[in-house]
Amino acid sequence: MELLLIGWATSRPITNLPLMVIDYDQSQTSREFVTALVNTGTFALEGYTWEMSTVEEKLERGQIYAAVIFPPDFSEQLAIASGRPTLQVLLNGAESSPALEASRSIEGVTRDFGEHITLDRLGLSPGDLAGFVPSLRMWFNEKLSEAYYTTPAELALMLEFTILLFAALSFSRERELGTLEQLLVMPFSSLEIIAGKAIPVILIGFADFVFLLGVVHFAFDVPVRGSLGLLLFLAVVYIFVELGKGMVISVLSRTQHQAFLLVMLVAMIDLMFTGYAVPVESMPVFLQYLANLIPAHHWLTIVRGILLKGAGIAVLWPSVLTLIVLGLMIGTFSLAFVRKALNWE
Amino acid sequence: MSEQIANHTIFARGLSKRFGDFTAVNRIDFEVRAGEVFGFLGPNGSGKTTTIRMMLGLIQPTEGSVEVLGIPVSGNPELIRPRVGYMSQRFSLYNDLTVSQNLTFYGKAYGLENDLLQERMQNAVEMAGLVGQEKTRTRDLAGGWRQRLALGAAILHKPELIFLDEPTAGVDPVSRRAFWDLLYKLVTEGTTIFVTTHYMDEAEHCHRLAFIQRGNIIAHGTPDQIKAQNMSGQVLEIAPDDPERAMIVLRNAMQIDSLPLEEVSLYGALLHVIAKDMQIIKGDISSLLEDSGIKVEHAAVIEPSLEDVFISSMR
Numbered sequence: 001m002e003l004l005l006i007g008w009a010t011s012r013p014i015t016n017l018p019l020m021v022i023d024y025d026q027s028q029t030s031r032e033f034v035t036a037l038v039n040t041g042t043f044a045l046e047g048y049t050w051e052m053s054t055v056e057e058k059l060e061r062g063q064i065y066a067a068v069i070f071p072p073d074f075s076e077q078l079a080i081a082s083g084r085p086t087l088q089v090l091l092n093g094a095e096s097s098p099a100l101e102a103s104r105s106i107e108g109v110t111r112d113f114g115e116h117i118t119l120d121r122l123g124l125s126p127g128d129l130a131g132f133v134p135s136l137r138m139w140f141n142e143k144l145s146e147a148y149y150t151t152p153a154e155l156a157l158m159l160e161f162t163i164l165l166f167a168a169l170s171f172s173r174e175r176e177l178g179t180l181e182q183l184l185v186m187p188f189s190s191l192e193i194i195a196g197k198a199i200p201v202i203l204i205g206f207a208d209f210v211f212l213l214g215v216v217h218f219a220f221d222v223p224v225r226g227s228l229g230l231l232l233f234l235a236v237v238y239i240f241v242e243l244g245k246g247m248v249i250s251v252l253s254r255t256q257h258q259a260f261l262l263v264m265l266v267a268m269i270d271l272m273f274t275g276y277a278v279p280v281e282s283m284p285v286f287l288q289y290l291a292n293l294i295p296a297h298h299w300l301t302i303v304r305g306i307l308l309k310g311a312g313i314a315v316l317w318p319s320v321l322t323l324i325v326l327g328l329m330i331g332t333f334s335l336a337f338v339r340k341a342l343n344w345e
Numbered sequence: 346m347s348e349q350i351a352n353h354t355i356f357a358r359g360l361s362k363r364f365g366d367f368t369a370v371n372r373i374d375f376e377v378r379a380g381e382v383f384g385f386l387g388p389n390g391s392g393k394t395t396t397i398r399m400m401l402g403l404i405q406p407t408e409g410s411v412e413v414l415g416i417p418v419s420g421n422p423e424l425i426r427p428r429v430g431y432m433s434q435r436f437s438l439y440n441d442l443t444v445s446q447n448l449t450f451y452g453k454a455y456g457l458e459n460d461l462l463q464e465r466m467q468n469a470v471e472m473a474g475l476v477g478q479e480k481t482r483t484r485d486l487a488g489g490w491r492q493r494l495a496l497g498a499a500i501l502h503k504p505e506l507i508f509l510d511e512p513t514a515g516v517d518p519v520s521r522r523a524f525w526d527l528l529y530k531l532v533t534e535g536t537t538i539f540v541t542t543h544y545m546d547e548a549e550h551c552h553r554l555a556f557i558q559r560g561n562i563i564a565h566g567t568p569d570q571i572k573a574q575n576m577s578g579q580v581l582e583i584a585p586d587d588p589e590r591a592m593i594v595l596r597n598a599m600q601i602d603s604l605p606l607e608e609v610s611l612y613g614a615l616l617h618v619i620a621k622d623m624q625i626i627k628g629d630i631s632s633l634l635e636d637s638g639i640k641v642e643h644a645a646v647i648e649p650s651l652e653d654v655f656i657s658s659m660r
Contacts, residue, residue, distance in 0.1 A: 177440065184403060185401050185426055186455070
């Protein structure tokens with residue numbers, strides 16, 4: 001089942017990356033160019049705008065992956081033999097695979113487009129003209145550094161795995177060793193037992209996150225462009241979310257081994273929906289909706305947003321709000337579930 | 346009924362637990378009096394542990410009720426738990442903690458502090474015979490010592506009632522003996538003990554017993570009462586020179602009804618034969634064996650042991 005789901009979501013080529021266009025040229029040529037881009041399947045046209053600020057904002061929020069800006073003389077320059085048509089392309093460099101795919105796609109279309117135009121209108125062979133070269137710019141990751149893509153995501157996911165695993169082992173370990181029953185007949189309330197299990201997990205998870213953030217920043221030169229305080233606060237929120245999931249796994253499992261396998265299952269599903277391997281936008285629409293229910297998806301958006309984009313709460317609020325709401329839901333359910341499991345073993 | 350409850354440390358009526366279609370415990374009634382060792386006997390999977398878990402409020406009975414220390418367990422486990430001790434079937438201490446760390450954890454869990462905690466811990470260490478080993482991790486202790494340490498931890502808070510679930514399973518006979526000596530010492534101090542076991546010799550040591558089989562209590566009372574009520578015949582102990590062949594001969598006779606026997610079982614190198622009116626057929630048994638070429642060195646009617654009763658009533 002999991003294999004099918006992952007296969008379904010990841011086997012597909014990267015498609016439907018949202019694209020925004022600023023067309024100062026307003027010509028048939030520029031429209032044809034956009035159509036050609038969309039026809040590659042890599043992009044889905046999000047819309048046209050006149051405002052650079054709209055493009056910037058949407059890139060920051062992760063609502064679009066790429067923007068194409070046609071200068072006013074685009075078609076004019078293209079039409080004359082000695083013209084030097086230019087085109088500006090902005091890409092979201094915070095995520096590796098879609099960015100590379102997008103740039104490949106744009107380069108391909110540009111080359112193709114250039115050749116067609118020259119052949120059609122001037123009757124010259126492709127070699128006679130230099131064509132035109134789009135000026136590509138990777139936002140948020142100007143150097144297109146691999147560390148920028150991977151380390152923030154790994155930082156985010158490492159926190160999830162650490163918390164899930166530690167929490168999942170908490171009760172399953174006691175049950176496997178036979179000490180759980182003993183613990184339950186002691187004069188502790190179930191809340192005290194849960195707190196006793198949760199506090200070390202929270203402390204270990206937070207210390208782990210701070211340490212890894214230090215490594216990512218100092219050893220891999222990944223910037224912290226946004227607010228460190230906000231990041232740490234949201235890390236704590238996220239810790240509670242995963243703690244809740246881990247605790248439920250923990251009371252469901254009879255052995256540590258079983259708990260470990262369940263953590264792997266949950267973590268793999270989460271990993272798929274984080275956009276770490278394949279952007280969520282390329283997934284089937286149904287799975288895109290599902291992704292919104294995965295806390296790790298929002299957490300990854302937040303970590304990338306704060307580290308690479310310098311995004312603040314004004315930009316990140318949808319993810320933050322969703323994370324908090326999901327956290328409250330998971331937390332409430334998990335607390336009730338674990339208490340029930342502990343009270344009536 | 347309230348008078349009865351007042352005199353009983355445990356009072357169970359119609360107690361049942363079903364897991365789906367499987368009935369683990371079937372409407373059992375029993376009571377445990379203050380200050381006695383109450384043995385709960387049964388083969389593996391007969392419902393012993395399930396019954397203990399219901400008494401501790403770890404699982405909810407499907408039907409019926411049980412009162413522990415005069416308090417209905419259902420809904421009030423938190424009132425009962427501080428006053429009882431529990432030693433589970435599995436080794437119940439933390440293996441990666443030392444002897445004294447385990448005891449400290451138990452003691453503090455039950456609200457013991459400072460001098461009182463130190464004193465009780467010292468007693469427990471002495472009782473378990475672990476003086477000088479306080480810094481040893483419990484995983485490195487031998488079985489008998491671990492069991493005694495677990496008992497020491499379970500009684501650190503001086504509970505009025507202790508539940509012991511197969512406490513001596515897998516422990517050598519000398520250590521078992523030492524363990525039971527500790528239990529008697531606790532009883533003289535006024536503690537009530539509820540112990541499950543499948544060792545028959547241990548059952549003889551209990552003040553009162555209940556036999557449980559497939560969730561049903563099939564006998565209940567003192568060892569003597571149980572022997573009197575549940576043995577339909579007398580036991581003839583025979584010492585033949587070939588016990589196995591003697592058993593086959595007698596079982597054949599039992600099957601073809603040539604002798605009115607109820608049970609023939611091996612008892613080490615001896616045979617135990619159960620029958621009504623043993624004095625009358627005793628001679629027939631001996632002559633049947635002699636006719637089959639088996640020499641009988643000795644044959645005598647003896648007091649039935651609990652094992653005889655157990656085997657006879659488990660049939």
